[in-house]
Amino acid sequence: MAMTLNTLLEQRSLDLSLVAEGDAGDLDAPISWMHFSESPDPTPYLEGGEILLTTGLLMPANAPDERHRPFASRLVDAGVRGIGFGIGVQHDAIPQWLVYQCEATGLPLFCVPLATPFIAISKAVARGISDNTGQNFARMYRNQQRLLRSVHTLDPVSTIVSRLAELIGGWAALLNPVGSIVASSHHALPVDMDSLADALAFSVLGEAKFTVAKGYDIAIFHIASSTKQTLGYLVSGRKGNKGSIDHPLVAEAASLLSLAVTGTADSNRSLANLRSTMTRLCLEGDADTVRRFADDVWNGMPVQPLVALRIIGRQDALEDAGRLFEPFRRTLAKNTNLAVFGMVDGDMWAIVSQSNARSCTEQLTHDGRLTVGQSSGVTWPDMPRARHEAYQAGAEALTSGVPLIRYGSDRSAATLESVVEPSLMRAFADLKLAPIADLTFDLSTGPHTAQSGADTTIRAVDVLWAWLRSRGRTEEAARMTGMHRHTLTKYLASSPKHCTSTLPTPASPPNCGTPAVSRASGTPWRNRNPSDEPEHSPNKM
Structure with missing residues (x-):
């Protein structure tokens, strides 16, 4: 801390008393030195920032003479920090006119008792300045060392x-x-x-x-x-x-x-290439390979559930986006939310926790230079799906001219209603699903029969819906419908278009894979043996 008039007044051994406070902040202004003078105009010997000590040897007691009338104002113009008036030598008290001048000009004034020699004040000021200089050097050294460690x-x-x-x-x-x-x-x-x-x-x-x-x-x-x-x-x-x-x-x-x-x-170029490669692995669902290196590359990995962000823009804007996610910047307003990010195929990709997605997208899109596509919430193994969703959402955002689209939102192309009028979509569905609308599969025959007392039929539409909801995963669809996976596979490999309830009964029954029955007529249809033809993948249905 700099040596100030407040610091000087706080030293009880000097027994100084403040008479005029001066302007606001004057008592905390740094003191450069101390000067003693009895001259009516000591300003030629001052540089500014000093404390002036005087006993008023040439000062009149009752009213200022011609030489002392501008005394305080001259000291203010010279940058003096304050006046220390020593009593008991020429004056028993500080002249009242000098007090009035100091109050009018905003110049601090303090009283020095006879028992306090001026040399004691000089030594106190010198020690304070010396201590402050040493502290400044120590502070500069510490600051320089901190910069060097950076x-x-x-x-x-x-x-x-x-x-x-x-x-x-x-x-x-x-x-x-x-x-x-x-x-x-x-x-x-x-x-x-x-x-x-x-x-x-x-x-x-x-x-x-x-x-x-x-x-x-x-x-x-x-x-x-x-x-x-x-x-x-x-x-x-x-x-x-x-x-x-x-x-x-x-x-x-x-x-x-x-x-x-x-x-x-x-080094930044090498780090960027490493991040790009590891981000691509995460988007492909291979996060376990990346995890052990994540602390060195991104300072860690975000917490599930996650969302993928496809960030599209010019190179300078993408560089700014990278600085937003950068974890190694010791900023005063550091963002502690972890993110996996890197350049992949010309776009910036970021994987963040779903709880942090909103704040990230708001910062990315606030200046209008970037376009962002956001996936739905996923876990690390489902990241390939998130990559597909974010890519589609980003493409839709570019097409529509909006800065951000979340996959599956009202404005996203992931919702069919955004591109097809609902009544037309319903008519299309009725027409295409009409051949299997009333078709049911009979679970009472074959190696996988239904349990006693349970419903022995299941609608073909329900089987198809379960398969679609499970994204073509047969075992998951079988659990949803309550049947064995082999039975579900046989149903999916059948050809229900030959088994509609509205067609007349053919002379010879068509081969449809498994027994089926028309809900309208109750006539069972016998399918061909699945072993007679190669196995079909549900994805080729």
Whole structure:
């Protein structure tokens, strides 16, 4: 902490008493030194920031003379922090006119008793300044060490930028040579970088510029390589007047970035390729292979249930999307939600927890540069289905011109109602399902008979619906219908179009695989033996 008048007044051994407080904040202003003078105008010997000590040897007691009438105002103009008036030498009390002048001009005034020598005050100020200087050096050393340790992280460029913002108590951003943000401490900066275009025009390599915008003290350092090539610009800001930011620390960060930017480009390229390969494996359902490397690549894997996000856009927008998911950025507003992400086939793909999907998509689509397709909720083994759904939703979002479509939502093409008028869809279904609408399978015959007392028939439509709901998985469909999987396979391999209840009874019964009965006539149909022909896959029905 800097040496201030408040610090001086708090030292009980000096027995100082405040008479005039001055303007707000004056008591906490840093003191540069202490000066003793009895001159009516000591300003030629002052630099600003000092405490003036006087016994008022030449001051009149009742009213100021011509020389002392502007006494306090001259000291204020010179930047004096306050007046220490020693009583008991020339005056038993501080002259009232001097008190009035200090109150009118906002200059702090304190009383120094006769028992307190001025040299004691001088030593206290000197010790305070010395201690503050030592603390500043210690603080600078600690901050420099923290910046140096940032170089050894997985993403040194982003870590240096974020650490700098933390140390200066503000924000920081690294711009590329064309002025686009490459890394920043915050997702939204308080100052628009486009407004600093004039300040980014440097004529000298390694030059620095300082400005003030929107109440922020801003320092801009030009970053160049050893071969005199422009690598970018470091822009940092802190709330306050010009000069309040720690310029030496920003300069050191700029030097570290000049070394880190070149090396980081190659490491980022390797990491991006690794992430792309591992993301593709996860989308193909092989998450178990990836899991043991996830901590090093993404800092972990998201928690199930999951959704897949297909993120479509220009390259610069996709790079911004990657920075949104990046887990190795030590930012002040770090997003701790884990995500598996990488470039796959020209698009950015991300796998996030379903509970975090809304916040992710809102950040991705807020500026209109990206289009996102989102899958429904799945587990890791079902990720191939999620990839298909996200791909379809993304394609529909591009076609419809909306920034986000969730698979299966009202605006998604995954719902048939969005492309087919409901009455037409119903007519189509009635027409195509008419041949099997009244068709039933008889479970009372064959090797897999129904249990005693149970219904011995099942509708063909119910069998078809179970097979569709289970996405062609025979065992799951068999469980849903309550029959053996082999029986279900035989039913699915039959040809019900030859077994409609509306057709007249043919001379010779058609071969339909398994016994079937018409609900209208109750006449059983005998199917051909399944062993007479090769097994058919349900997917070829």
